[in-house]
Amino acid sequence: MLLRTKRVAIYLAVQTLVFLLTFSGIAQALELTTSQLTTNSDNDTNPHLSDGYVVWQGFGGGADEEIFLYDSQTQSTSQLTTNAITDSGAKTSSGNVTWQGYDGADWEVFFYDGSSTTQLTNNGRGDSFPQISGNHVVWQNDDGSDWEISLFDGSSTTQITTNANDDTDPQVSGDNVVWQGWDGSDWEIFFYDGSSTTQITTNANDDTDPRVSGDNVVWQGWDGLDWEIFFYDGSSTTQITTNANDDKEPQVSGDNVVWQGWDGLDWEIFFYDGSSTTQLTDNSQNDYASQVSGDDTVWYGWDGADGEIFLNIDGSTTQLTSNVFNDFYSVISGNQVAWQGTDGSDFEIFLASFSLSPAPATGNNTNTLLLLAAALIGAGVFVLVNRRQPLRAWR
Numbered sequence: 001m002l003l004r005t006k007r008v009a010i011y012l013a014v015q016t017l018v019f020l021l022t023f024s025g026i027a028q029a030l031e032l033t034t035s036q037l038t039t040n041s042d043n044d045t046n047p048h049l050s051d052g053y054v055v056w057q058g059f060g061g062g063a064d065e066e067i068f069l070y071d072s073q074t075q076s077t078s079q080l081t082t083n084a085i086t087d088s089g090a091k092t093s094s095g096n097v098t099w100q101g102y103d104g105a106d107w108e109v110f111f112y113d114g115s116s117t118t119q120l121t122n123n124g125r126g127d128s129f130p131q132i133s134g135n136h137v138v139w140q141n142d143d144g145s146d147w148e149i150s151l152f153d154g155s156s157t158t159q160i161t162t163n164a165n166d167d168t169d170p171q172v173s174g175d176n177v178v179w180q181g182w183d184g185s186d187w188e189i190f191f192y193d194g195s196s197t198t199q200i201t202t203n204a205n206d207d208t209d210p211r212v213s214g215d216n217v218v219w220q221g222w223d224g225l226d227w228e229i230f231f232y233d234g235s236s237t238t239q240i241t242t243n244a245n246d247d248k249e250p251q252v253s254g255d256n257v258v259w260q261g262w263d264g265l266d267w268e269i270f271f272y273d274g275s276s277t278t279q280l281t282d283n284s285q286n287d288y289a290s291q292v293s294g295d296d297t298v299w300y301g302w303d304g305a306d307g308e309i310f311l312n313i314d315g316s317t318t319q320l321t322s323n324v325f326n327d328f329y330s331v332i333s334g335n336q337v338a339w340q341g342t343d344g345s346d347f348e349i350f351l352a353s354f355s356l357s358p359a360p361a362t363g364n365n366t367n368t369l370l371l372l373a374a375a376l377i378g379a380g381v382f383v384l385v386n387r388r389q390p391l392r393a394w395r
Contacts (some may be wrong), residue, residue, distance in 0.1 A: 028356040030318055037070050037077065037338075037349040044068070044349045048091045049331045049338040055080075055090040055097050056340070056349050067099050069112075070351070072336070080112050091132045098130040098137045109139050111152065120152050131172050138170040138177050149179050151192075160192050171212050178210040178217050189219050191232070200232050211252050218250040218257050229259050231272070240272050251292050258290040258297050269299050271312070280312050293332040300328040300339070309339050313356065320352055 038044040042059035052072035057065045060079055067080040067090045080097060081087045087110070090099040097112040098120075107128045109120045113135065120137060121127040127150070130139040135154035140147045143159075147166045150159045153175075161167045165182040167190070175194030180187045189200040189207045201207040205222040207230070215234030220227045229240040229247045233255075241247040245262040247270070255274030260267045269280040269290045280297060281287045287301035287310070297312040298320075307328045309320040320337060321327040327341035327350070337352045 028314075028358055030313065030316075031355045031357055032318075032320070032352060033354075034320070034350060034352045036343075037351055038068075039343075039348065041346060043347040045340050045347050046089065046329060047331060047338040047340055047349050049333045049336060049351075050092045051094040051333060052336065053092045053095050053097075054338045054349065054351055055092040055099075057088045057090055057099075058349075067097065069095075069097055070349075071095070072351070072353075080117065081110075089129060091130065093132045093134055096132060096135055098132040098139075100128050100130055100139075106142075109137065109152075111135075111137055120157060121150075129169070131170060133172040133174055136172050136174065138172045138179075140168050140170055140179075149177065149192075151177055160197065161190075169209065171210060173212040173214055176212055176215065178212040178219075180208050180210055180219075189217065189232075191217060200237065201230075209249060211250060213252045213254055216252055216255065218252040218259075220248050220250060220259075229257065229272075231257060240277065241270075249289065251290060253292045253294055256292050256295060258292040258299075260288055260290060260299075269297065269301075269312075271297055278315070280317065281310075289328070289330070291330060291332045293334060296332060296335075298330045298332040298337050300330050309337065309341075311337060311352075311354065313354070321350075 037054060038058060044056050044058035047054055047056040054070040056068055058068055060066050064084065064086045065088055066082060067087045068077055069080055070077045085102050085104065087099050087101040090097055095114045099110055100107045101110055106124065106126045108122060109127045109130045111118045111120050125142040125144060127139050127141045130137050137152040139150055141150045146164060147168050148159055149161045149167045149170045150157055165184060167179050167181040170177055170179040177192040179190055181190050186204060187206045187208050188202060189210050191198045191200050200217060205224060207219050207221040210217055210219040217232040219230055221230050226244060227246045227248050228242065229250050231238045231240050240257060245264060247259050247261040250257055250259040257272040259270055261270050266284060267286045267288060268282060269287045271278045271280050285302040285304060287299050290297055290299040300307045300309050306324060307326045308322060309327045309330045311318050311320050325342040325344060327339055330337055330339040335354050339350055340347045341350050
């Protein structure tokens with residue numbers, strides 16, 4: 001009986017402490033560190049971010065645009081290209097980088113694996129808009145009559161479409177590739193799993209701008225009146241939005257989806273967590289180009305004078321920038337956000353790292369609850385210390 005009473009007392013004390021700490025109003029504080037990665041007199045634009053690596057295109061004092069890579073761990077910047085041609089559209093995945101370079105006649109695709117650069121294409125036709133996931137790279141290539149989709153898997157290249165219609169806007173996640181393809185009358189969405197292709201949509205309306213995360217695919221589809229957002233989970237399709245306004249530019253990370261939706265007056269940002277939708281912004285200014293990583297979302301919004309960067313973490317929104325210059329083209333990966341901003345004369349690249357930490361408890365209510373929790377734990381300890389003494393019945 002004594003041992004059982006002791007265990008019950010300690011159990012209740014610990015459970016009470018957990019409950020009180022959970023509901024005592026102890027908030028989490030956002031810790032934010034912002035760095036300006038470039039400081040020069042040339043434009044640095046179109047940043048992309050993945051796992052602590054940032055890539056962008058900049059002139060670097062030269063006559064044409066080159067590709068630059070920043071490593072957050074070493075806090076160092078490398079210039080990946082030094083040539084007399086334009087290099088643009090860089091994307092990174094954990095330090096691997098792809099981009100398109102103009103060779104004087106057409107665009108070609110390049111791949112950097114962390115130590116050396118390989119030219120993936122070398123022909124007399126255009127290869128453009130490459131995307132990357134790990135060491136997999138996809139792009140759209142001109143076959144002489146229309147656009148097709150090609151995939152580099154780290155060792156060899158395969159053209160995964162061969163037809164008489166345009167296939168464009170490829171995206172990749174691991175072995176999975178999505179794109180929009182013309183079926184002769186409208187755009188449809190296609191999915192390649194590394195071995196076979198599935199046509200996800202078959203209808204009389206346009207379906208465009210697909211994005212992929214694992215087996216999950218999102219896109220915007222025309223319903224006959226306006227654009228709506230659709231979600232495919234690898235087996236079935238769900239229409240996330242059903243309204244009389246445009247919903248466009250979806251992005252996906254796992255089961256989470258973000259997009260910009262017209263509310264009748266301006267563009268707002270919406271977030272879908274796999275089961276329900278939350279409107280993250282509700283103001284009289286336009287909010288654009290949302291990106292998502294896990295549960296966190298970033299976008300740029302007009303503050304009445306210029307564009308600023310906003311970050312939503314766990315349902316709480318923070319304005320990352322507040323200045324008199326334009327900040328836009330924000331991207332997010334893990335606990336970092338990158339964007340391009342003007343410094344008054346040209347575009348520069350910025351990087352912010354964020355984390356949440358418990359804020360110090362304040363207020364009489366919180367202090368009272370914590371004291372009560374301590375008293376309850378003390379009661380449990382008292383029972384433990386005096387376990388050999390007989391307990392008197394409570395009356």
